[in-house]
Amino acid sequence: xxxxxxxxxxxxxxISKLVQFTQTNHPSELERAGIIQAFEFTxxxxxxxxxxxxxxxxxxxxxPKSACKAAFQLGVIQEEAIWxxxxxxxxxxxxxxxxxxxxxxxxxxxxxYAAAMESTAQFLLK
Numbered sequence: 001x002x003x004x005x006x007x008x009x010x011x012x013x014x015i016s017k018l019v020q021f022t023q024t025n026h027p028s029e030l031e032r033a034g035i036i037q038a039f040e041f042t043x044x045x046x047x048x049x050x051x052x053x054x055x056x057x058x059x060x061x062x063x064p065k066s067a068c069k070a071a072f073q074l075g076v077i078q079e080e081a082i083w084x085x086x087x088x089x090x091x092x093x094x095x096x097x098x099x100x101x102x103x104x105x106x107x108x109x110x111x112x113y114a115a116a117m118e119s120t121a122q123f124l125l126k
Contacts (some may be wrong), residue, residue, distance in 0.1 A: 002056045014042040017119040022114045032106050043090040054081045082116050
């Protein structure tokens with residue numbers, strides 16, 4: 001998969017930090033907020049990487065959701081539904097802060113999203 005070297009470097013750094021942060025046992029509210037922020041950064045980098053890959057293949061991917069759909073179509077991601085959920089939750093965390101929503105999203109980051117993002121990043125970084 002062809003991506004800019006800077007995109008690859010940013011992705012590797014972001015996913016490494018996200019995975020590291022999600023291994024924190026019983027994070028405080030401040031630590032959880034940091035994990036959510038790392039998730040937002042990682043999500044932003046990932047969808048832009050999907051966009052680069054899609055555009056290299058001649059597919060227009062102007063939004064995060066269209067980039068995820070293109071990544072699925074190209075075989076970059078295996079589970080389109082989880083990535084669409086990642087994008088939806090990223091939008092929720094960046095536009096509003098409700099403690100109950102933040103807690104639920106944190107658990108999804110820890111239990112599902114970080115692993116999905118890490119495996120996709122490893123595939124793209126090969």
